[in-house]
Amino acid sequence: MTAELLVFLALAGLALAGAVSLILQRHPIHSALSLIVVMAALAGLYLLLEAEFVAAIQIIVYAGAIMVLFVFVIMLLNAGAEERTQFSRMARYAGVPLSGVLLLVLTFHVARASAAMTAASPVDGMTRRVAMLLFRDFAFPFELTSILILVALLGAMVLAKRDS
Amino acid sequence: MNEFTAQHPIVVVALVKIVVLLFLLLTALAYLVWFERKISAHIQSRRGPYRVGPHGLLQPLADGLKFLLKEDATPAGADRFAYFLAPFLTMALAISAIAVIPFGPGTITIFGQSTPLVVADVSIGLLVIFAITSLGIYGVVLAGWSSDSKYSLLGGLRSSAQMVSYELSLTLSVVGVLLLAGTFHLGEIVTAQSGYTWGFLPRWNLLNPTLPQLLGFFCYFVAAVAETNRLPFDLAEAETELVAGFHTEYSAFKFGMFFIGEYASMVTVSCLAVILFFGGWLSPIPAGLGLAWQAYVPAAVLGLAGAALVVDGLRYWKISGRIVLPAMGLALCVIAFLCARPGVRELVQGPFWFLLKVSVVLFVYVWVRWTLPRFRYDQLMAIGWKFLLPASLANVVLTSLAVVARS
Amino acid sequence: MVPIPYYVALSAVLFGLGVTGFVFKRNVLTVFMAIELMLNAVNLAFVAFSRALGQPEGQVFVFFVIVVAAAEAAVGLGIVIVVARNRQSLNVERINLLKL
Numbered sequence: 001m002t003a004e005l006l007v008f009l010a011l012a013g014l015a016l017a018g019a020v021s022l023i024l025q026r027h028p029i030h031s032a033l034s035l036i037v038v039m040a041a042l043a044g045l046y047l048l049l050e051a052e053f054v055a056a057i058q059i060i061v062y063a064g065a066i067m068v069l070f071v072f073v074i075m076l077l078n079a080g081a082e083e084r085t086q087f088s089r090m091a092r093y094a095g096v097p098l099s100g101v102l103l104l105v106l107t108f109h110v111a112r113a114s115a116a117m118t119a120a121s122p123v124d125g126m127t128r129r130v131a132m133l134l135f136r137d138f139a140f141p142f143e144l145t146s147i148l149i150l151v152a153l154l155g156a157m158v159l160a161k162r163d164s
Numbered sequence: 165m166n167e168f169t170a171q172h173p174i175v176v177v178a179l180v181k182i183v184v185l186l187f188l189l190l191t192a193l194a195y196l197v198w199f200e201r202k203i204s205a206h207i208q209s210r211r212g213p214y215r216v217g218p219h220g221l222l223q224p225l226a227d228g229l230k231f232l233l234k235e236d237a238t239p240a241g242a243d244r245f246a247y248f249l250a251p252f253l254t255m256a257l258a259i260s261a262i263a264v265i266p267f268g269p270g271t272i273t274i275f276g277q278s279t280p281l282v283v284a285d286v287s288i289g290l291l292v293i294f295a296i297t298s299l300g301i302y303g304v305v306l307a308g309w310s311s312d313s314k315y316s317l318l319g320g321l322r323s324s325a326q327m328v329s330y331e332l333s334l335t336l337s338v339v340g341v342l343l344l345a346g347t348f349h350l351g352e353i354v355t356a357q358s359g360y361t362w363g364f365l366p367r368w369n370l371l372n373p374t375l376p377q378l379l380g381f382f383c384y385f386v387a388a389v390a391e392t393n394r395l396p397f398d399l400a401e402a403e404t405e406l407v408a409g410f411h412t413e414y415s416a417f418k419f420g421m422f423f424i425g426e427y428a429s430m431v432t433v434s435c436l437a438v439i440l441f442f443g444g445w446l447s448p449i450p451a452g453l454g455l456a457w458q459a460y461v462p463a464a465v466l467g468l469a470g471a472a473l474v475v476d477g478l479r480y481w482k483i484s485g486r487i488v489l490p491a492m493g494l495a496l497c498v499i500a501f502l503c504a505r506p507g508v509r510e511l512v513q514g515p516f517w518f519l520l521k522v523s524v525v526l527f528v529y530v531w532v533r534w535t536l537p538r539f540r541y542d543q544l545m546a547i548g549w550k551f552l553l554p555a556s557l558a559n560v561v562l563t564s565l566a567v568v569a570r571s
Numbered sequence: 572m573v574p575i576p577y578y579v580a581l582s583a584v585l586f587g588l589g590v591t592g593f594v595f596k597r598n599v600l601t602v603f604m605a606i607e608l609m610l611n612a613v614n615l616a617f618v619a620f621s622r623a624l625g626q627p628e629g630q631v632f633v634f635f636v637i638v639v640a641a642a643e644a645a646v647g648l649g650i651v652i653v654v655a656r657n658r659q660s661l662n663v664e665r666i667n668l669l670k671l
Contacts, residue, residue: 008573012581019588019608028600029246029309035604036302038585042611045581048573049622054630056291058614060335061637064298066607066644068305068328073648074600075309075321077655082598099594103587111580117623127288127348129627130634138631145638152642159649 008048015041027081028074032067039063053127173277180274181283182263189262193427194224196526203527204534218477218485231420239312239413246310251411251418254303254425261296261432264289266351268445268514281514282351289350290342293436294335297391300429301327304393307422308410319409322541323393329548330390330397336556337383340563341369341440344377354444364450368443375566379559381441383552388433390548392426395533399541434525435518442521445514462516463504470496578619585612599651599663603644610640 018038025031039062046055134142198213198220205212213220238247266282266289273279286292301324308320342348345356359367369377390397411422438444449458470493477489503512539547589612592605614633621629655661 005573008577012577015581015585016588019585019592022601022604022608023588023592023596027243028598028604029243031601031604033246033249035608038608039611042615045578045615046618049578049618051618051622051630051633052286052288053291054614054618054633056288056295057634057637059295060291060298061641062611064295064301065328066641068301068324069644069648070600070604071302071305071309072321072324073652075305075317077600077652077661079598079600079661082596082601099587099591103584103591106587107580107583110583111576114579114620114623115574115576117575117620126627126630130630133627133631134634141635145635148642149638152645156645156649159646160652 004048008045011041011044011048014038015045028079029071032070032074035070036063036067039067050124050126053130173275177274177277177279178283181279185262185283186259189259189428189431190424193424193431194228196427196431197227197423198224199526200530200533203530207531207534218480218482218489228420231417231423234416236416236418241312242413243310243312246306248418250303250307250310251414251421251425253306254300255421255428257296257300257303258425258428258432261293261429262435264292264350265432265435265439266354266444267518268511269351269355270514272511280351285351286349288348290338290348290353290436290440293432294331297334297429298331300425301331303422303425304410307414311410311413313413316410316412319412322399323410326397326399326541326544326548327391327393329545330387330552333383333548333552333556334387334391336553336560337380337387338440339556339560340375340377340380343560343563343567344369344372344374350439350444354439354446357443358446360450366443366446366448366450368441368446370441374570375563377441377559377563379555380563381437383556383559384437384441386547386552387556388437389529389532390544392429392433394426394430394529396536396539397544399538399544430526430529431522434522434529437525438518438521442525444521445518447513447517459509459513460504462512463500463509465500465516465520466496466503467500470494470500575619575623579616582612582616582619585609585615597663599654599661599666602663603647603651607640607644610636 015038018034018036018041021034022031022038025034039058043055043058043063046052046058201223202212202220213223216222216226238244263283264286266280266285268281271278271280284292304327305320305324308316308318308323311317311320341353345353347353347356357366357368357372361367361371361373365371367373370381389395411419414422447458447461449461451458473493473496474490475493477486477491477493480486480489502508503516586609589605589609592608593602596602596605614636617629617633617636621627621633651661654666658666660666
């Protein structure tokens with residue numbers, strides 16, 4: 001039981017707790033907070049996997065900007081708690097257990113297929129290698145994403161404008 | 165105990181550093197409030213706190229007691245989880261950002277383990293501070309929304325929109341420094357600024373020979389003041405505007421936590437400004453003028469401060485002051501004498517210059533707050549998007565051109 | 572070193588939970604958040620494989636996934652605001668007519 005395994009179990013537990021809480025909470029703001037917890041736990045897992053740059057980007061962009069957008073929209077639309085839903089009998093007795101079984105089968109097969117992979121020796125300077133790839137081999141997609149963001153910005157502005 | 169230390173030296177050393185840093189930081193935060201009140205008073209031609217202890221030095225203690233003992237009222241329709249989470253989040257994030265700030269060069273030895281002068285020596289120190297700043301927005305947004313009050317909601321929305329807008333310029337204004345240093349590691353950014361151009365001008369990033377980062381520092385400082393919700397950008401929480409903005413419905417210790425969070429983020433931003441633009445722990449005195457006497461500067465400064473305290477204390481108007489202040493002055497003189505001893509001398513150089521520069525930046529912060537008038541909200545957003553963002557981008561482009569032209 | 576299958580299994584479970592949220596929740600914002608959970612699970616798998624093979628391409632792809640998720644969230648939330656304004660409700664069962 002090395003320290004690394006302990007940290008992995010703690011972070012994985014946190015991520016799972018956050019994901020389950022996302023589904024079970026009734027108010028969307030609590031679901032949003034649970035999703036932020038999941039993202040923070042995942043950033044910790046990226047740090048364990050020696051991907052520091054991706055961990056920082058996850059927190060700065062995903063948890064710090066995209067989720068802020070979600071929280072703003074929940075606040076602006078004054079979303080309230082959901083009413084209790086009336087699941088049909090089929091959903092409650094057959095649907096939920098079957099989806100649980102599907103989840104377990106999927107996880108088992110995916111884990112077994114990747115069991116052959118052993119981790120390579122630790123690489124350092126991963127940030128530098130990612131930067132080299134991003135600005136040399138993938139420079140064109142990188143510039144395309146800036147156009148994508150521009151299009152999204154214009155789209156969001158046009159959509160949210162009130163008809164005067 | 166000793167075998168635990170032997171088996172897990174890293175954990176023990178980290179704990180010691182964390183405890184020391186937390187203690188120093190929380191004391192410094194309390195006295196930063198005192199510092200601000202005294203300076204604001206003198207700017208406004210009055211005296212500030214001077215009754216609670218000599219020169220008002222026990223005022224932070226009185227304020228702390230007040231925060232602990234006040235009634236803690238929770239609004240009836242508040243969303244309890246978010247209402248309790250928001251001040252905690254603000255304070256915890258603001259304090260944890262100090263963990264990656266290096267206070268000096270080299271290493272010190274604790275319990276036989278040599279360790280650098282920073283709690284968390286990560287290679288992406290700068291990105292960690294930006295990540296923590298991004299998460300700080302949640303404290304404001306959740307506080308504003310969960311208080312179930314119109315003023316809080318409007319204040320929270322405005323304040324968080326402001327923080328999101330200025331965060332972009334904050335991050336971009338630092339890219340010039342990154343281009344010049346080539347690393348995210350804060351310690352290496354400081355060591356990249358060592359040396360003196362033309363023999364006497366320190367090679368700090370503000371006066372960098374490739375491209376002086378004056379525009380970068382200006383954008384960084386303006387964005388930082390806006391990001392920490394301080395005047396001239398504090399419309400969302402000013403008393404004359406939306407009652408008190410997002411922390412209207414908070415009282416007693418929860419308000420105290422917001423307060424601590426705001427001052428802690430001020431300290432973080434100042435430390436970062438010193439590291440990125442003012443050479444961190446490097447001394448401004450050129451090495452060429454003779455290294456020997458330079459090492460005694462911290463001791464000399466502390467000794468002078470101690471002597472000034474003694475002289476001022478002996479002429480104080482209250483008897484308690486006439487005893488306490490000279491005692492403090494003598495204690496400072498003793499510390500100054502200790503700093504002149506050979507073992508401690510080298511150790512104290514880096515932190516002394518670093519803390520001196522941080523104090524200067526904090527003084528400018530307070531000075532700006534009590535001198536400039538407040539911006540209106542639409543002016544504030546216009547400055548953020550239409551002036552500061554293009555200026556930061558221009559700084560990035562200019563620095564890239566300068567770096568390419570030089571190599 | 573934690574074995575890579577552990578990370579991939581966690582990613583699969585998170586993805587499954589995201590699908591469950593997507594199917595069973597009725598507030599359109601929560602459904603959107605379940606989609607983001609699925610994207611995050613996939614990111615974890617990418618980073619785990621990138622570490623296993625020692626190649627940085629996985630992390631570059633994660634960068635692109637995050638950027639695309641940001642753009643999608645912006646436009647998607649804009650659409651949600653317009654639809655909520657017109658239908659006066661955030662319940663997916665009420666947003667079921669093609670003509671508003």
